[in-house]
Amino acid sequence: MNFFTILVGIILVNNYVLAQFLGICPFLGVSKKLDSAVGMGVAVIFVMVLATAATWPIQQLLNMWGIGYLQTIVFILIIAALVQFVEMVLKKFIPALHKSLGVYLPLITTNCAVLGVCISNIDAGYNYIESLVNSFGAGVGFLLAMVIFSGMRSKLEGNTAIPASFQGVPITLASAALLSLAFMGFGGLV
Amino acid sequence: MEKKISKLAILTKGIIKENPVLVLLLGTCPTLATTSSAFNGMGMGIAATAVLICSNIVISLLAKIIPDKVRIPCYIVVIAGFVTLVQFIVQAFAEPLYNSLGVFLPLIVVNCIILGRAEMFANKNNPLDSALDGIGMGLGFTLALTVMGAVREIIGNGTIFSSFFLGDPDMFTIKIPFLVDHPFMIVALAPGGFFIFGCAIAAVNKMMAKKGGAPREFSCQGCALASMCQQEKCIAELDKVEIKKGAEA
Numbered sequence: 001m002n003f004f005t006i007l008v009g010i011i012l013v014n015n016y017v018l019a020q021f022l023g024i025c026p027f028l029g030v031s032k033k034l035d036s037a038v039g040m041g042v043a044v045i046f047v048m049v050l051a052t053a054a055t056w057p058i059q060q061l062l063n064m065w066g067i068g069y070l071q072t073i074v075f076i077l078i079i080a081a082l083v084q085f086v087e088m089v090l091k092k093f094i095p096a097l098h099k100s101l102g103v104y105l106p107l108i109t110t111n112c113a114v115l116g117v118c119i120s121n122i123d124a125g126y127n128y129i130e131s132l133v134n135s136f137g138a139g140v141g142f143l144l145a146m147v148i149f150s151g152m153r154s155k156l157e158g159n160t161a162i163p164a165s166f167q168g169v170p171i172t173l174a175s176a177a178l179l180s181l182a183f184m185g186f187g188g189l190v
Numbered sequence: 191m192e193k194k195i196s197k198l199a200i201l202t203k204g205i206i207k208e209n210p211v212l213v214l215l216l217g218t219c220p221t222l223a224t225t226s227s228a229f230n231g232m233g234m235g236i237a238a239t240a241v242l243i244c245s246n247i248v249i250s251l252l253a254k255i256i257p258d259k260v261r262i263p264c265y266i267v268v269i270a271g272f273v274t275l276v277q278f279i280v281q282a283f284a285e286p287l288y289n290s291l292g293v294f295l296p297l298i299v300v301n302c303i304i305l306g307r308a309e310m311f312a313n314k315n316n317p318l319d320s321a322l323d324g325i326g327m328g329l330g331f332t333l334a335l336t337v338m339g340a341v342r343e344i345i346g347n348g349t350i351f352s353s354f355f356l357g358d359p360d361m362f363t364i365k366i367p368f369l370v371d372h373p374f375m376i377v378a379l380a381p382g383g384f385f386i387f388g389c390a391i392a393a394v395n396k397m398m399a400k401k402g403g404a405p406r407e408f409s410c411q412g413c414a415l416a417s418m419c420q421q422e423k424c425i426a427e428l429d430k431v432e433i434k435k436g437a438e439a
Contacts, residue, residue, distance in 0.1 A: 115299070180380045184381065
């Protein structure tokens with residue numbers, strides 16, 4: 001498959017947040033400010049690519065030994081260990097990067113988008129390079145959605161036109177619905 | 191000293207008062223993704239409930255053995271084990287449901303309701319109370335998902351309980367006149383998921399406002415990882431909770 005097709009498909013058409021509902025918690029929780037949205041998005045891209053790089057070969061091993069059904073347990077353990085490891089390495093060797101991304105890393109362990117992308121790569125039958133491209137694209141799609149949405153949310157802050165019962169979470173979800181509707185326009189691209 | 195809560199209160203609090211989806215705002219991903227039809231939402235709810243009850247019991251039994259520092263990874267392993275079991279069972283007995291839930295079935299493992307109950311309830315309480323808590327929270331989750339699925343199915347497809355995975359697809363199907371010929375398909379698609387969920391929370395806000403509750407925000411209180419999280423927001427929230435607890439004592 002063409003790498004470009006994979007990228008367009010995963011970033012715009014099947015956007016992880018807006019079309020497949022993966023990673024909704026950080027999407028709604030951390031998108032209030034632009035800089036934290038960017039930080040979270042970059043951290044997710046980083047962890048997604050690393051996690052795929054680690055889990056794809058291991059799935060081949062599991063398949064070889066005939067224990068492919070242990071996928072869920074093994075993947076979540078690898079992701080948890082990997083995130084811890086990355087945090088330690090960053091703290092020791094690149095403190096500046098740790099300061100800007102480190103706070104988001106523990107949250108990513110239980111981010112369903114990361115485990116989701118690892119499992120989807122296997123289910124879709126991608127080879128190693130395609131899997132890495134797909135994971136990178138999924139992360140970029142997440143970052144894109146986060147950045148656009150943080151802009152939308154800044155308009156909601158302190159808006160008095162919103163009915164009382166819709167303030168807070170409901171209006172946030174309704175604006176996410178509009179953004180999702182906009183992304184549906186990419187439907188026929190791939 | 192904390193007052194002893196009755197067994198019935200533990201069981202019922204998850205269904206309405208502390209409904210994990212509509213009140214605590216946990217587990218939003220599966221809520222949005224699997225509620226395109228009523229049976230789909232119900233299937234997801236039941237699968238998650240089964241995992242929640244089993245993991246709550248096992249974690250409350252193991253709470254004293256697990257070292258505090260590595261408790262979260264240990265909980266995740268226990269939960270992942272039960273998720274694998276449930277995956278097998280669903281695949282064996284309801285394959286169309288297995289296919290339609292897709293990646294969200296293994297993703298029960300990172301459902302914050304389950305990890306959250308392990309961290310906030312099961313590791314502090316005995317196995318019986320933890321099981322009751324699991325049943326209550328699970329029922330609340332299933333109920334919320336089924337209702338949301340039903341609403342989206344009625345408006346988006348004009349049917350209710352269309353049971354495509356039970357051999358005869360029309361066994362329980364109730365067709366809604368007019369809507370079945372002119373469905374608002376967008377409601378069953380992704381944007382409708384966000385919008386209907388928003389409306390459901392707005393309805394809960396309205397009900398709570400009558401009792402004097404304020405509209406809620408996405409906060410760190412319900413998050414299982416709040417105690418480990420280094421975000422300033424989470425630390426501030428936790429401090430607030432601690433102060434509140436201190437004031438009550």
